[in-house]
Amino acid sequence: MGRVSGKVALVTGASSGIGRASAEVLAREGASVVLTDVRDGEEAAAAICKSGGKARFIRLDVTSESEWRDVIASIEKQEGRLDILVNNAGIAVAGLIHELALEDWRRQMATNVDGVFLGVKTALPLMRKGKSGSIINISSIAGLRGAPNLSAYCTSKGAVRLFTKSVALECAAMQDGIRCNSVHPGLIETPIWSQVVPGSNEPMDLDAAAALRVPMRRKGWPDDIAKVVLFLASDDSGYMTGEEVVVDGGMTVGT
Numbered sequence: 633m634g635r636v637s638g639k640v641a642l643v644t645g646a647s648s649g650i651g652r653a654s655a656e657v658l659a660r661e662g663a664s665v666v667l668t669d670v671r672d673g674e675e676a677a678a679a680i681c682k683s684g685g686k687a688r689f690i691r692l693d694v695t696s697e698s699e700w701r702d703v704i705a706s707i708e709k710q711e712g713r714l715d716i717l718v719n720n721a722g723i724a725v726a727g728l729i730h731e732l733a734l735e736d737w738r739r740q741m742a743t744n745v746d747g748v749f750l751g752v753k754t755a756l757p758l759m760r761k762g763k764s765g766s767i768i769n770i771s772s773i774a775g776l777r778g779a780p781n782l783s784a785y786c787t788s789k790g791a792v793r794l795f796t797k798s799v800a801l802e803c804a805a806m807q808d809g810i811r812c813n814s815v816h817p818g819l820i821e822t823p824i825w826s827q828v829v830p831g832s833n834e835p836m837d838l839d840a841a842a843a844l845r846v847p848m849r850r851k852g853w854p855d856d857i858a859k860v861v862l863f864l865a866s867d868d869s870g871y872m873t874g875e876e877v878v879v880d881g882g883m884t885v886g887t
């Protein structure tokens with residue numbers, strides 16, 4: 633038996649990076665996984681199926697309430713239940729505050745904040761039918777403290793942190809069996825870093841950054857986060873809700 637056998641999981645932003653690794657780990661541990669992303673994810677789902685897991689892909693832009701409704705309806709019809717929701721899709725808008733366009737600020741909030749709100753709002757009714765479930769929102773260490781050049785991103789991730797706690801307490805008050813926790817990754821090697829250096833198509837040198845800033849002296853890999861997502865998705869974390877789990881090689885411990 634895997635640690636999430638028999639459960640149905642939905643992962644957003646699952647074509648790449650942390651989302652893809654989370655989908656793979658959940659499937660390996662027995663979940664039936666619905667991968668979603670704004671970009672194509674058929675290959676990611678097919679790779680999981682090829683290695684013996686259960687997965688399918690549905691295109692979903694997390695900023696669209698109607699697309700969320702369609703995805704949840706499809707899961708209710710096909711899988712019949714939803715136990716795990718991983719709100720992972722995100723973008724990073726960089727720029728100095730006095731130069732930041734309002735439209736870019738709103739684009740940041742639309743994906744990172746509205747997307748998480750819409751996911752929880754739309755998925756809760758189906759999750760509640762199962763009388764238990766786990767929602768995992770991917771925030772960031774940028775949601776715990778500020779950073780120059782990243783005000784919009786930090787603001788969005790701080791919002792995810794507190795939204796998570798509100799969801800946790802609302803679900804606990806309703807005694808619906810649903811837990812909600814946030815994960816706060818540090819420097820993880822994924823394509824998102826190319827967005828952090830404006831105008832660059834090259835990923836930032838995370839090894840150099842990690843040597844300077846990470847006490848464990850290494851960058852993280854998507855799997856480092858996926859394994860924590862698995863723990864929060866599984867019944868092993870059954871008494872945890874509203875918690876913020878930092879996975880950063882010690883970066884924020886001394887600050």
Ligand code: NDP
Nearest residue numbers: 645648649650670693694720721722772817819820822824
């Ligand atoms: P990736 O860019 O590798 O993956 C994010 C995925 O989400 C991409 O496929 C992206 O597509 C997709 N996406 C973007 N916008 C939307 C949307 N509106 N609807 C659906 N999918 C969308 O980045 P990561 O794996 O690094 O990021 C995953 C999460 O982890 C994000 O929330 C990020 O903020 C967070 N995080 C990452 C850290 C890191 O060091 N990598 C550190 C802390 C937090 P596209 O490529 O087309 O944009």
